[in-house]
Amino acid sequence: MIQPVRYAGGVVHLLDQRRLPAEEAWQACSSVEEVARAIETMAVRGAPAIGIAAAYGVALAAARGDSIAAAIRRLSATRPTAVNLHWALARMESRYRQLQAAGAGPREVAAALEAEARAIQQEDLAMNLRMAEHGAALLPAGARVLTHCNTGALATGGHGTALGVIRTAWQQGRLRHVWVDETRPVLQGARLTAWELQKEGIPHTLIVEGAAAAVMRSGQVDAVLVGADRIAASGDTANKIGTYMLAVLARHHGIPFYVVAPWSTVDAALPSGDAIPIEERDPREVTGYGDVRWAPEGTPAFNPAFDVTPAELITAIVTDRGVLRPPYRDAIAALAVPDEPGPPALGRPAQDLGCW
Numbered sequence: 399m400i401q402p403v404r405y406a407g408g409v410v411h412l413l414d415q416r417r418l419p420a421e422e423a424w425q426a427c428s429s430v431e432e433v434a435r436a437i438e439t440m441a442v443r444g445a446p447a448i449g450i451a452a453a454y455g456v457a458l459a460a461a462r463g464d465s466i467a468a469a470i471r472r473l474s475a476t477r478p479t480a481v482n483l484h485w486a487l488a489r490m491e492s493r494y495r496q497l498q499a500a501g502a503g504p505r506e507v508a509a510a511l512e513a514e515a516r517a518i519q520q521e522d523l524a525m526n527l528r529m530a531e532h533g534a535a536l537l538p539a540g541a542r543v544l545t546h547c548n549t550g551a552l553a554t555g556g557h558g559t560a561l562g563v564i565r566t567a568w569q570q571g572r573l574r575h576v577w578v579d580e581t582r583p584v585l586q587g588a589r590l591t592a593w594e595l596q597k598e599g600i601p602h603t604l605i606v607e608g609a610a611a612a613v614m615r616s617g618q619v620d621a622v623l624v625g626a627d628r629i630a631a632s633g634d635t636a637n638k639i640g641t642y643m644l645a646v647l648a649r650h651h652g653i654p655f656y657v658v659a660p661w662s663t664v665d666a667a668l669p670s671g672d673a674i675p676i677e678e679r680d681p682r683e684v685t686g687y688g689d690v691r692w693a694p695e696g697t698p699a700f701n702p703a704f705d706v707t708p709a710e711l712i713t714a715i716v717t718d719r720g721v722l723r724p725p726y727r728d729a730i731a732a733l734a735v736p737d738e739p740g741p742p743a744l745g746r747p748a749q750d751l752g753c754w
């Protein structure tokens with residue numbers, strides 16, 4: 399099974415997703431700064447996977463006797479939209495406060511924080527497997543689905559979210575074909591989803607985003623499956639740029655539009671999608687790729703990494719706790735666990751936890 403994040407002996411090992419599919423290269427991060435830069439440059443990416451990487455970054459800080467507070471602050475500042483990152487850091491912070499209150503020494507703290515990060519990773523895999531069963535049951539036999547970006551094992555603790563549903567549907571013999579959106583500008587679909595599907599022999603066809611409407615109109619799509627980076631209490635969902643466009647197209651063509659995400663992606667404290675921070679990335683990701691520039695030098699470009707799909711365009715939200723149907727505010731409230739640690743309120747910097 400593909401696991402893009404590993405940890406051993408105070409080093410975070412990341413399968414460098416910028417270099418896939420050409421080469422499977424691992425990056426060894428021996429400092430919090432290296433982990434933070436790997437998240438910012440998308441060497442590791444995908445909402446759950448960056449949460450897992452950040453959690454191991456905190457464990458790495460403890461193993462090296464570095465400031466936990468400084469590590470959490472730095473890692474919190476890497477990418478704003480994916481709530482899993484902030485949820486994971488809040489959980490690591492909470493565990494560290496417990497250890498401090500108990501008077502734990504440095505070695506005990508390091509071991510406990512490594513165990514907490516490993517639990518986050520293992521729980522994510524378990525959530526994905528549960529979610530995939532819920533999602534596959536929604537698909538007709540012989541389903542032809544369209545998916546956006548990469549929501550597979552590369553983006554999570556394993557198996558995947560939307561792509562996890564696709565994997566499970568394939569294993570159950572319910573899936574016929576996958577339309578893979580290339581997903582400009584970083585091409586997570588063309589580079590990463592195609593790589594994952596090819597490795598498992600799952601039938602798929604790569605398309606440019608601009609072809610999605612025609613493919614839907616041709617009657618060759620039974621469902622659209624996407625992941626999420628943050629789901630507000632209203633059900634409004636932030637996901638990779640281009641998702642909102644697919645939701646509008648799916649509604650126009652009468653095709654079910656499913657969001658698939660673990661509960662760690664739900665930000666129940668956020669009333670609506672209007673307040674979800676949308677990461678803006680380097681315009682050079684739009685004007686070219688790597689060393690190749692296709693727009694004229696100096697061309698202005700707008701590069702939001704995500705957009706928000708209004709809840710009314712979402713047929714169902716598939717989570718590890720079950721399938722949510724509208725009205726989502728009620729459905730989310732019904733599944734929320736009272737006093738469950740959630741992500742910090744938007745914009746709250748990591749509290750100073752005190753340093754050694």
Ligand SMILES: CSC[C@H]1O[C@H](OP(=O)(O)O)[C@H](O)[C@@H]1O
Binds near residue numbers: 550553627
């Ligand atoms: C299960 S991954 C969720 C989400 O993360 C991706 O964003 P990025 O590649 O920028 O990290 C994409 O929005 C996926 O749908």
